[in-house]
Amino acid sequence: MDCKTACVLMSAAVDGEISFTEEQDFLLHLSQCKRCREEFDDAKKTKMIIKERIIRFRAPQALITTIMQLTDFNTRETEETLLYE
């Protein structure tokens, strides 16, 4: 495998979207190529940073209520019907 092919497979390798044989070839290339190895580590690190550092917001209560109303879950009668049948 050359660097160009390795680059094509880079994100797929980070995300586990790569076939077993592709991965074998890819890892073999990394073991021989410092540049691609570093790039692979960087890509993995970048993914992890995004995953861990982006704050997830709580949806506003009004929105939750609206969505629940959509399926009539807000009414007491419906609740009893659905949950305590």
Next chain:
Amino acid sequence: MWAIIRIHLEPGRFQIMDKPAPTHQTNIPTKKEALPREERQKQLEFQNEAVVHLHSLYNYALHITMNPDDAEDLVQETYLKAYRFFNSFERGTNCKAWLFKILKNNYINRFRKNSKEPGKVDYDLIKDFYHSIKDTRRDSSEADTDYFYSLLHEEVYQALLSLPEEFREVIQLCDIEGFTYEEIANMVDSPIGTVRSRLYRGRKLLRAQLEGYAKKYGLNTDNDQ
């Protein structure tokens, strides 16, 4: 007994907590008949399959609209449409992906209708937005994290927002929402190969941005996880 659903949010995930255990209430003549059985089943299924993704949808809507009111509208529209067309949802497939696709289509239609171009990122606006929303809506369990950590949250967010939309989008869908390439390809109407290369290039751009911030604050990125 009134609040039947409590939604609990942890960073990165949420779930609907257990419903309260049934108490007494046995032979109360309820208004069962008011709602056909199929409709009730549809509601239950919709709740289990679709409503559980409410927080994810809201976060995604926030990211693409950069406006809490628009985000709410968008999510609401999405659920309305999803409920109406719930029969066309292919059972066994990823409902979250299905909902995201609807949301994205809604978003595109709305922008087209208003002939509003998604504008350039205004960093001051983002900063204000991020701070205001962080103060009011941030999960309290994170309230005591130190200043540096929350600053980094913001820097990462800004770095992400600075990317061209086509790159930002796939990174959000992949790294934040955890969709597969196939699901993302379907959402962005592009082949899997395109998703793959956008992720590759997007992460490289992002890396460069983050390194810029890190240098600014004298951080060593190599030690940063």
